[in-house]
Amino acid sequence: MYKQCSKCLYDTNHPFGLSIYHNECSGCSTHLEKYSINWNQKEEELRSIVKEVKKKSRTYDCIVPVIGDAEDYYVLLKTIELGLNPLVICVNDYFKNDIGWHNLHQLITYFDVDSIVFNPDIRVYKDLVRTSLRKYEHILLPFLTLHTSFPIHIAKDRKIPLIIWGQHQAIEQVGKFSHHDKVQMSAWSRKEHDLFGIDTNTLIGNGAQVQERDLNYYQYPSISKLESSGIKGIYLSNYMKWDPLKQNTQMIKFGFMPQHNTSSFDIYERAGSSVYYQFHDLLKYKRVGYRKIRDHLVREIRHGRITKIEAQQLEIQYNNSQVDVHQFFHWLDMSKSGIEWFILHKLQGFENLLGDHQMTNIELPKKLDSLCKGGKNQKNDFIIFGKGI
Numbered sequence: 001m002y003k004q005c006s007k008c009l010y011d012t013n014h015p016f017g018l019s020i021y022h023n024e025c026s027g028c029s030t031h032l033e034k035y036s037i038n039w040n041q042k043e044e045e046l047r048s049i050v051k052e053v054k055k056k057s058r059t060y061d062c063i064v065p066v067i068g069d070a071e072d073y074y075v076l077l078k079t080i081e082l083g084l085n086p087l088v089i090c091v092n093d094y095f096k097n098d099i100g101w102h103n104l105h106q107l108i109t110y111f112d113v114d115s116i117v118f119n120p121d122i123r124v125y126k127d128l129v130r131t132s133l134r135k136y137e138h139i140l141l142p143f144l145t146l147h148t149s150f151p152i153h154i155a156k157d158r159k160i161p162l163i164i165w166g167q168h169q170a171i172e173q174v175g176k177f178s179h180h181d182k183v184q185m186s187a188w189s190r191k192e193h194d195l196f197g198i199d200t201n202t203l204i205g206n207g208a209q210v211q212e213r214d215l216n217y218y219q220y221p222s223i224s225k226l227e228s229s230g231i232k233g234i235y236l237s238n239y240m241k242w243d244p245l246k247q248n249t250q251m252i253k254f255g256f257m258p259q260h261n262t263s264s265f266d267i268y269e270r271a272g273s274s275v276y277y278q279f280h281d282l283l284k285y286k287r288v289g290y291r292k293i294r295d296h297l298v299r300e301i302r303h304g305r306i307t308k309i310e311a312q313q314l315e316i317q318y319n320n321s322q323v324d325v326h327q328f329f330h331w332l333d334m335s336k337s338g339i340e341w342f343i344l345h346k347l348q349g350f351e352n353l354l355g356d357h358q359m360t361n362i363e364l365p366k367k368l369d370s371l372c373k374g375g376k377n378q379k380n381d382f383i384i385f386g387k388g389i
């Protein structure tokens, strides 16, 4: 039965699945754990994992998979503070703008870490984006598929015992598990939460000819191989009191550059992407019925920086923010008539959101406003390779 949470903006249609008891959603009730958990004890648990890893590792202690946004800075900072020697891995999604490449480069040089940037075969990658757009109205699935499997292959091949992720999205958003469950990375969780229940073989099996090297990387290593290699993947948000916006503002001092966008006040999450707050956000709206702004507003309601009523008003305003789709279609090498066809048939009812009208005069509550200042504007979108990386 359809229900809405009385505290936040989510309802039972949330794509991760959400339950509501006594008018409060599982996301809001799991969030409350953050105020009762003994975080010192959690840190001890984390330190004992580190100790075990240190015994096993021969080269790198762990892998930190990154995109290059503010949360990656935070995770890498914590990893180094824990005394771990990380290998940073980034899968090129070919959607970065100049800010995105700056942030990735700065992350690697500032923290002085070894890194691998994996550039998938771009012709195949674009084919998969095309298939994913057609079948699932999603353009990030090929990237998310690689981002959540390529690092695991490297861990297996190089015998690196630990993979460190930042937040577990399904815990943060809908409280799917308790922090106490200490959920770890798994093939099931990847498919269910990172890939929205979609089996990536349905992308690959549909016309795109994927070379053997890449094919392997698009698929998650088999459970038996992982178990025998003893690789663990943990989420730091289970061991530390997670407050993304507050954490992310602190990353500017390490050279992280926040990016202004017109679809949200959050200038840190996925800063540096040419599509995240543009076409991707529009497709999310069409697919699940709300835009990224709702996730950000819910997070801020829970952290007490905005009231539900203020959030509802802001969501209405941000929902009108227009997005550019043409640059993406050019990136995809779509013809003019193809673009027109797509807009006419697939973006019906969303025509008013296509364009470059900038939202102005959006006023944020003070507590929130003070954390969202200083976003820069990108100069160039869709830079497929970063210089010097």
Ligand SMILES: [Zn+2]
Pocket (backbone or CB within 6 Å): 005, 006, 007, 008, 009, 010, 024, 025, 026, 027, 028
């Ligand atoms: Zn709620």
